[in-house]
Amino acid sequence: MKRTTLFNFFILSLVLVFTATGCKKVPKGTTAIPGQRIGVGSGKTDGIADGGIATPALPANPDGTIPFADGRPSDWETRTKNREMFAADIVYFDVDSASVKGSEKSKLEAVAAGMKSQPGGDLLIEGHCDERGTEGYNLALGDRRANALREYLANLGVPADKIHTVSFGEAKPAATGTGEGVWSKNRRGEFIFVEPAK
Numbered sequence: 583m584k585r586t587t588l589f590n591f592f593i594l595s596l597v598l599v600f601t602a603t604g605c606k607k608v609p610k611g612t613t614a615i616p617g618q619r620i621g622v623g624s625g626k627t628d629g630i631a632d633g634g635i636a637t638p639a640l641p642a643n644p645d646g647t648i649p650f651a652d653g654r655p656s657d658w659e660t661r662t663k664n665r666e667m668f669a670a671d672i673v674y675f676d677v678d679s680a681s682v683k684g685s686e687k688s689k690l691e692a693v694a695a696g697m698k699s700q701p702g703g704d705l706l707i708e709g710h711c712d713e714r715g716t717e718g719y720n721l722a723l724g725d726r727r728a729n730a731l732r733e734y735l736a737n738l739g740v741p742a743d744k745i746h747t748v749s750f751g752e753a754k755p756a757a758t759g760t761g762e763g764v765w766s767k768n769r770r771g772e773f774i775f776v777e778p779a780k
Contacts, residue, residue, distance in 0.1 A: 661776050663706070668693050668773035672756075673731060675769040680726035682734050690731065693773050694738035702778030705740070707731050709749040710756070710772065712765035717751060724749030731771045746776075 671689040673682065682690065697705055709724030709731075728747035736742040757767040 657779050658704075658776070661704075661779055664775040664777060665772075667696060667775040671773055673771040674766065675727055675771070677765075677769070678723070680723065680730040682730055687734075690734050691738065694735055694740050696775070697735070697740045697744070700775065700778075703744070704776040705735070705745045706774040706776055707735075707745065707747045708754075708772045708774065709747065709751075710754060710768055710770045711752050712768040713752045713755065713760075714765070715752075720751035721749050724751045727769075727771050731773075 671693050673686045673689050675681070676683065693705070697703070707728045709726070709728030711720040711723050711727075715723075725747070728749055732742070732745045732747055735745055752768070755764075755768045756770065757764045
């Protein structure tokens, strides 16, 4: 009898150990695009809780330039960046979410149509967050947002190798202050058209 109880306890302990050390999860509905990393956050509010990430987010350099990390062309820095082309198509996110809302999908369709009409250009997607939370958490969340937009555009037919992402976290707010009216404007993804090389 004692031996059976010890054996059962041993089996239960093994099950608990394997359950606790399982694989990191990728957010549901996320499809990896070749050459692109997927950040995984575990917080419950927009930057309020600190979460782990599968791979570090890629922040901009302190001088505002963007590091080469996702296969961008070697002439990237010298090409003209057009922020006006998609200025009306900023996508906004819910708190602690990288899911594209139904109300924002028409903006992505407009961006996809614009990119298809300019096949020689590239697209830079910036992921942004509100001010709450740690820098690391917000960089990861901004990364998830930019990648969600990238995936959506790729599914609409924009070549994935023409879409590049960067996370600024909370570093470049669209509005300053506190409260939901301000924070909702900062939870966003912005699109910058990169003109073809001359």
